[in-house]
Amino acid sequence: MATITAQTGTERINYLNVRTTVASWLLTLDHKRIGILYLLGITLFFFLGSLAAAAIRLELATPKGDLMTSDTYNKMFTIHGVLMIFFFLIPSIPASFGNFVLPMMIGARDVAFPRLNLLSWYFYMIGGVLATIALLKGGIDTGWTFYTPYSSAFAKGEVSLAIVGVFLVGFSSIFTGINFLVTIHKMRAPGMTWFRLPLFVWAMYATSLIQVLGTPVVAITLLLVAVERTFGIGIFDPNRGGDPILFQHLFWFYSHPAVYIMILPGMGVISEVIATFSRRRVFGYHFVAFSSLAIAIIGFLVWGHHMFSTGQSIYAGIVFSFLTFLVAIPSAIKTFNWMATIWKGRVHWEAPMIYALGFLGLFVIGGLTGLHLASLATNVHLTDTYFVVAHFHYVMVGGAIMAYMAALHYWWPKMTGRMYPQSWAKLAALMVFVGFNLTFFPQFILGYMGMPRRYHSYPEEWWALNLLSSAGASILGLGYLLPAIYLVWSLKYGRIAEKNPWGARGLEWEVVDTLPHPHNFERTPIVTRPAYDYAHPEEPTAIFPAPRPAYVGGGGKDG
């Protein structure tokens, strides 16, 4: 390839050493490098969002609002929400690990549109920088939902700038979605049929559908808010004939499915990790695959459950409630199938598996408490309380971030060529699990007792549970800090990773080298086995045809 210029000594060419200049990173079209770029950006925004979370928990450690004013507190939870949702959770697994492993998993040299892929990273970073500027320059106090008329008529601060940032990151997400849809449809290696795909790919397919179908709606909605603020029109302003509830409909039409943009890729990761460390094909492969699609489709029909207490029609409420309950079915199908996989498998207790088990525990609690919120009667009692906060943190942090950590530990050797210390990683997983439960379980109780969200002070009698929550948050914080230390340490001092350190099946482990070649496969594999074929360890997943004829291009001729 003409683009490959450097080869250091006798070392094999890989995606990292092929070129090492800064420009080669910033202009890279390699899906693996773009995945790494995303990983760096995501880590940055996760760190910033965590600082805001720390400020929130610090304030709530005492009943009085003594650390900051209520205005500052509003800004803190807005920073936390905006950064964590739009700049961490939405792109987290798809844009980093999806980019890194998805083409390898299906036997492709790259995604279908590498330039679009790089463009999406720039949209992401520019959006992130704009949003951060808005949050630092006086901040915004609307909450991450930008509800009107807070965001249109009353908001202080740089709402429009933040909206531009979110708008850009939305399009970066759409670009990723389009890219993966096309990649999964057209870039699969010969023999890689739909039902030989790893379940991570199915999950990414469902995620991409939501990204393409949902994100444009929130983009136009936020654009309308920005226009409303700039030109003084009243599309969502009741004083000028507008309807703020319309904003909520449009917003949740995206933002409920967006929850599945965050959790479906995590479910995909869990399928991979559980199969690998149970040395067993995922039980009920077809059910798990289709349940991803089912979640994506039903997910578009349930947005009204965020609006039970807005005075929407009771009949609409009943339908939305019923449809929300339906989501539990595909989610339960996945959970039971994972458990059946572990049950019949030979479990290896490596760090990624510990994270995956943590996911199972926390996701089940998060999912089941969702049912309390889905039913109309209990919802009225629980709306806008800490019960809701606890519920979605169990799904988003306990589910999505646990899966993210599992993915990070699972594919780290492939990405960096190094192993990290297993015992430290298991300790971190345990700390996250314990810290997380200490932080958020008390919030279920607080919410049930009626503590409302988004206040910087509260009555004395809720002090003990809040203090417990803040204490748990510090353990959780350490649990996240620990991997940052030993993973960075491993880059230099970690044991050199072999090609397939976990004994996993799948093209990215069996065929692609550690570290991967810039084009992943020196020759296009022909896939002969389904995913997770642990029952036939002697059969390779892919074979290789005769070498392809040498490249004879140039001269602009078309044979």
Next chain:
Amino acid sequence: MVSVREAELHLIEHGREVPHLGEQYETIEQQNDAYTIGMWAFIVQEVLFFGGLFASYAVYRFKYLYEFVAAHHTLSVVFGALNTFVLLVSSYTMARAVRAAMLQQHKTQFKYLLWTIFFASIFMVNKYFEYSSKYHHQLIPNQSYSAEEVIHHNHLKVDNGMVDLGKRKVSLEEFTGRTKLFFSFYFIMTGLHGLHVLVGIIILAILAVRAYSDHIRRVPHADYMPVEMVGLYWHFVDIVWIFLFPLLYLMGGQ
């Protein structure tokens, strides 16, 4: 997915000789299919993007039917119809450009791309005149908006600060707010559409330059897919207008 046999056959017949075949693809058919699916996915995304707007417009049109109908009378059906015609013709010239690209007739392709740009520009010029007439009548939905032109145009009676809409009366303040809402939608919807036309003109210009250079250099097998994809985009932009025109200009009340 390329079947095993297809991939092998293609390698035997062509190797990787097609100059515009991306490194990540095996065959030119795979690349063309990828472009097509990608473009359709992008268009679906656009449909949802405009869909949010259309839905919001529909909500308020139901809610404030009389006010919206009164406001829509101030739009010029003649200008709207002319623009519809101009865009339809541009869709035809675009289709001819795509056809020429497929047949590798670079000069014909160049000619039809120029025609498409020409009609698109007429559309934009018309839009400019329409917008400036709205500005003239203080119908731009900003601080200086006034419903006077709407009242005047519809010969509505105002007494005691109440506007008589035939079947119901609303206060002048409400009437102003609601008609202003109509013009907000009018400007946002046609404005976003106009932006798409403008982007289309820029891309068409780039394609025209490329077609001309292919013609000069006598390239035997240029990649026709970019023209075909832009063609899809262009037809989509036209279709958005085909919906906007009746929704904003034509639909009456009752």
